[in-house]
Amino acid sequence: MKRGESEEPYRDWIKHSSIDRRTRVVLALDLDGKAPSDLLEFGEALLDHTDEHVCGVRFGRQTVLNLGLSFTRRLTRRVHAGDLPCIIDDKLSDIGSTNEAITTAYYRLGFDAIIVNPSSGWKGGLEPVYRLSRKGGQGVIVLAYMSHPGAKETFGQRVFNGASRKPTYQYEKYARKAVDWDSDGIVVGATRPNIIRKLKPIVKGKVPVYSPGIGTQGGDIASARKAGSDYFIIGRSITRAQEPANISAKFARASFS
Amino acid sequence: MKRGESEEPYRDWIKHSSIDRRTRVVLALDLDGKAPSDLLEFGEALLDHTDEHVCGVRFGRQTVLNLGLSFTRRLTRRVHAGDLPCIIDDKLSDIGSTNEAITTAYYRLGFDAIIVNPSSGWKGGLEPVYRLSRKGGQGVIVLAYMSHPGAKETFGQRVFNGASRKPTYQYEKYARKAVDWDSDGIVVGATRPNIIRKLKPIVKGKVPVYSPGIGTQGGDIASARKAGSDYFIIGRSITRAQEPANISAKFARASFS
Numbered sequence: 283m284k285r286g287e288s289e290e291p292y293r294d295w296i297k298h299s300s301i302d303r304r305t306r307v308v309l310a311l312d313l314d315g316k317a318p319s320d321l322l323e324f325g326e327a328l329l330d331h332t333d334e335h336v337c338g339v340r341f342g343r344q345t346v347l348n349l350g351l352s353f354t355r356r357l358t359r360r361v362h363a364g365d366l367p368c369i370i371d372d373k374l375s376d377i378g379s380t381n382e383a384i385t386t387a388y389y390r391l392g393f394d395a396i397i398v399n400p401s402s403g404w405k406g407g408l409e410p411v412y413r414l415s416r417k418g419g420q421g422v423i424v425l426a427y428m429s430h431p432g433a434k435e436t437f438g439q440r441v442f443n444g445a446s447r448k449p450t451y452q453y454e455k456y457a458r459k460a461v462d463w464d465s466d467g468i469v470v471g472a473t474r475p476n477i478i479r480k481l482k483p484i485v486k487g488k489v490p491v492y493s494p495g496i497g498t499q500g501g502d503i504a505s506a507r508k509a510g511s512d513y514f515i516i517g518r519s520i521t522r523a524q525e526p527a528n529i530s531a532k533f534a535r536a537s538f539s
Numbered sequence: 540m541k542r543g544e545s546e547e548p549y550r551d552w553i554k555h556s557s558i559d560r561r562t563r564v565v566l567a568l569d570l571d572g573k574a575p576s577d578l579l580e581f582g583e584a585l586l587d588h589t590d591e592h593v594c595g596v597r598f599g600r601q602t603v604l605n606l607g608l609s610f611t612r613r614l615t616r617r618v619h620a621g622d623l624p625c626i627i628d629d630k631l632s633d634i635g636s637t638n639e640a641i642t643t644a645y646y647r648l649g650f651d652a653i654i655v656n657p658s659s660g661w662k663g664g665l666e667p668v669y670r671l672s673r674k675g676g677q678g679v680i681v682l683a684y685m686s687h688p689g690a691k692e693t694f695g696q697r698v699f700n701g702a703s704r705k706p707t708y709q710y711e712k713y714a715r716k717a718v719d720w721d722s723d724g725i726v727v728g729a730t731r732p733n734i735i736r737k738l739k740p741i742v743k744g745k746v747p748v749y750s751p752g753i754g755t756q757g758g759d760i761a762s763a764r765k766a767g768s769d770y771f772i773i774g775r776s777i778t779r780a781q782e783p784a785n786i787s788a789k790f791a792r793a794s795f796s
Contacts, residue, residue: 314640343633344640347648350608373632375656376600377687377756383571383601391604399632401658403689430634432660435716442697442706449699449706459692499634 292395292421293466293490295367300337300513305534307335308369310494310517311357312342313349321345322353326360328526333364335530340369340515341393351391358392367394371515373425374411375399382410389414395421397469400456404463412463421466426481427453429471429495457481460489467492467513472501475509482510496533503536549652549678550723550747552624557594557770562791564592565626567751567774568614569599570606578602579610583617585783590621592787597626597772598650608648615649624651628772630682631668632656639667646671652678654726657713661720669720678723683738684710686728686752714738717746724749724770729758732766739767753790760793 290298300306309332313321329339339361346354361368370393374381385396396415398408408422415422427437437456440449453470460468461484468485470478472493485491490512495501497519506514514537516530523529547555557563566589570578586596596618603611618625627650631638642653653672655665665679672679684694694713697706710727717725718741725742727735729750742748747769752758754776763771771794773787780786 312637312640342637342640344637344644346604347608347641347644351604352607371633373656375630375632375658376628377685378689380569380599380601383569383599384604387571387601387604399630399656399658401632401656401693402685402687403692405689405692406687407685407689407692409689428634428659428664430659430663432635432662432664432666435660435664436658440699441709452698 291419292367295394296338296421296513299366303334303337303534304538305335305337306507306511306513306537307530307533308338308340308492308513308515309333309336309520309530310340310342310371310515311345311521312517313345318349318353321349322357325357328521329360329364331527332520332530333361333366335527335534336366337513338367338369340371340397342371342517346370346391354391362392368392369395369397369421369423371397373397373399374408375402377402378406378410381408382414385411385414389418389420393420395423395466397423397425399425400459404459408463422463423467423469423492424456424460424463424465426456426460426468427470427474427477429473429499429501433471453477453481454484457484461485465489469494470511471495471499472503472506472511472514473499475505478506478509478511486510503533507537548676549624552651553595553678553770556623560591560594560791561795562592562594563764563768563770563794564787564790565595565597565749565770565772566593566777566787567597567599567628567772568602568778569774570602575606575610578606579614582614585778586617586621588784589777589787590618590623592784592791593623594770595624595626597628597654599628599774603627603648611648619649625649626652626654626678626680628654630654630656631665632659634659635663635667638665639671642668642671646675646677650677652680652723654680654682656682657716661716665720679720680724680726680749681713681717681720681722683713683717683725684727684731684734686730686756686758690728710734710738711741714741718742722746726751727768728752728756729760729763729768729771730756732762735763735766735768743767760790764794
């Protein structure tokens with residue numbers, strides 16, 4: 283479970299990597315549609331072009347399912363060779379023993395942080411993921427509001443908070459849980475700057491905000507940054523670009539101004 | 540994407556397989572803690588002992604992450620060789636394009652149905668999973684209430700249902716969604732017979748109920764069956780048994796009485 287060359291816990295590692303490279307961009311690698319060896323080659327070439335402009339790399343789960351285990355391991359090693367931490371965007375939401383087994387398998391593949399869905403709760407749910415990650419220095423990042431329209435159905439619903447008779451929003455409840463659990467990040471879509479703005483006071487100084495949904499999905503760095511996003515998870519706008527080096531450099535400058 | 544030898548859609552396949560073999564047991568394969576080749580051997584041997592007593596096999600995600608792609612494919616082929624459908628317990632909850640990519644990758648590995656977490660909603664969320672599955676004859680099974688204590692935090696919370704001013708339970712909202720989406724099953728932990736009983740009238744005649752949590756987690760077949768469960772997802776009580784053939788036969792009889 284060696285985490286690249288870094289001795290730092292994940293949360294410090296990405297922070298320092300962000301400051302040193304003057305970028306808040308996390309590259310999203312969703313590799314698909316080709317033979318595993320072609321996907322590996324594509325991923326490696328993309329990292330060659332972009333890794334100086336990003337502070338971390340996030341793999342979608344399809345990347346692991348399409349690459350297979352040994353190529354996934356090769357690609358996380360390539361990310362570490364560039365001194366960057368590697369996040370698996372799992373949206374994990376199972377019972378405790380399964381969560382533990384899945385997290386262990388990912389950390390063995392070289393991941394330094396995992397994105398979880400808070401819907402399975404703490405007891406007998408996510409607790410072992412935090413225990414395991416604290417021990418190994420990995421990070422746990424919690425979904426608070428996703429970037430697509432359907433997120434409104436659940437992340438946007440009003441719920442009763444514990445014994446209180448007053449309803450609150452699901453995303454607020456999730457953000458408070460993320461703070462209580464001492465998480466290493468929350469995820470709020472850049473498509474929802476108003477929600478980032480509402481959640482920032484809850485997590486401020488404790489838990490950084492990661493925002494996907496820039497570009498293809500319609501989110502915008504400037505407004506999300508102004509609302510309080512700390513990191514921007516950007517995929518298709520970079521991976522499908524003609525010149526990924528230029529476009530990632532441009533996103534880096536926009537994110538760090 | 541060939542689904543074993545069956546020409547039937549998943550939902551009919553598991554139903555007929557259940558009636559023909561007189562069992563409502565779905566074997567849960569959570570393979571872990573050994574080298575991939577040893578896990579494959581263990582899984583194959585377990586199927587040799589149990590497959591006449593079960594109506595389907597469900598793989599945990601850690602099984603795929605620990606076996607790797609080619610061994611996973613070999614094991615789904617082995618399940619199909621016994622004329623059984625194969626479910627991936629993914630608890631999928633991502634944005635649409637990612638859900639589609641993940642589901643496609645699983646169906647390519649030989650799975651016939653996928654368990655999803657309704658928390659990402661329909662639009663830009665789970666919609667492509669249903670579209671893909673309808674086309675290929677695969678099944679989509681929706682979490683309504685999980686079997687562990689932390690499930691109470693979210694599946695058990697009270698929420699406002701749409702424009703209504705009257706609160707409802709999250710699990711009721713999820714079960715109604717599952718019906719609206721024309722799903723092939725809902726999952727409710729066998730540890731919650733009262734909730735199975737409450738949800739049965741909502742899904743009855745439309746969507747079968749799958750219940751994990753038998754044995755190790757404290758759930759009981761007789762009370763869950765009485766409450767309305769149609770299928771029982773059983774793992775550790777069989778996979779860790781000294782005599783998996785006997786114990787799975789015993790569960791089969793209890794499930795079909």
